[in-house]
Amino acid sequence: MKISVYNQEGKETGQTLLPKEIFDIKINSDLVHQVVVSQMANRRQVSAHTKTRAEVRGGGRKPWRQKGTGRARHGSIRSPIWRGGGITFGPRNERIFKKKIPKKMKRKALFMVLSEKAKRNLLFVLDDLKLPAVSKQEKPKTKLMAEILKQLPCKGQSCLIALPGMDKVIILAARNIPKVQTIQAKDLNVLDLLSFKYLLIPKEAIKIIKETFLKQ
Numbered sequence: 001m002k003i004s005v006y007n008q009e010g011k012e013t014g015q016t017l018l019p020k021e022i023f024d025i026k027i028n029s030d031l032v033h034q035v036v037v038s039q040m041a042n043r044r045q046v047s048a049h050t051k052t053r054a055e056v057r058g059g060g061r062k063p064w065r066q067k068g069t070g071r072a073r074h075g076s077i078r079s080p081i082w083r084g085g086g087i088t089f090g091p092r093n094e095r096i097f098k099k100k101i102p103k104k105m106k107r108k109a110l111f112m113v114l115s116e117k118a119k120r121n122l123l124f125v126l127d128d129l130k131l132p133a134v135s136k137q138e139k140p141k142t143k144l145m146a147e148i149l150k151q152l153p154c155k156g157q158s159c160l161i162a163l164p165g166m167d168k169v170i171i172l173a174a175r176n177i178p179k180v181q182t183i184q185a186k187d188l189n190v191l192d193l194l195s196f197k198y199l200l201i202p203k204e205a206i207k208i209i210k211e212t213f214l215k216q
Contacts, residue, residue, distance in 0.1 A: 004125070025112050025115045027113075035191075051086055059079075114209075124152060131145060140168075141173055149180065159181075160180075162182075162183055162199060163183070186209075
């Protein structure tokens, strides 16, 4: 499968071949949905937590004697029916939402989404992606990265940049640009790909994707 290659000025410089084992897979929407649901569940952070009557502070003595007062009998002011007492059936942070998905299913779903990106012209390959060198005193320039993205067909749209390796200069330069996110090619996943309209990858990253996922 051939695809056009662009330079950082947005000009087409040639074509490259995409491995058909990754970029020419028929989509199965049910499988992709199953993997997305599992990834969202695995990323879920449980913060809501209520205390039971055993965890609420106080309530050590009996509020009043058992008989003779004319009132209902109670053993603790931390009973769930008291104001300030424990909560019955409230949210707890011990809940587990994780879902296990076989590696082969996750890999297949990833290939399906990559194939759809390529078929729908939502995948752009760069011959190289580098920013001008900056001194140690200067911070990576977001302005330079924004100018590069403006020259490409994905300008103004959400874009995921898959880097062949850890490039701190590009990561820091792109992190403040709206609707743009960077990720290493070896960490590509279905949820992140579907969260962005376009996928932007340097030519070198195709080799990393092939080596990482075809050897699993």
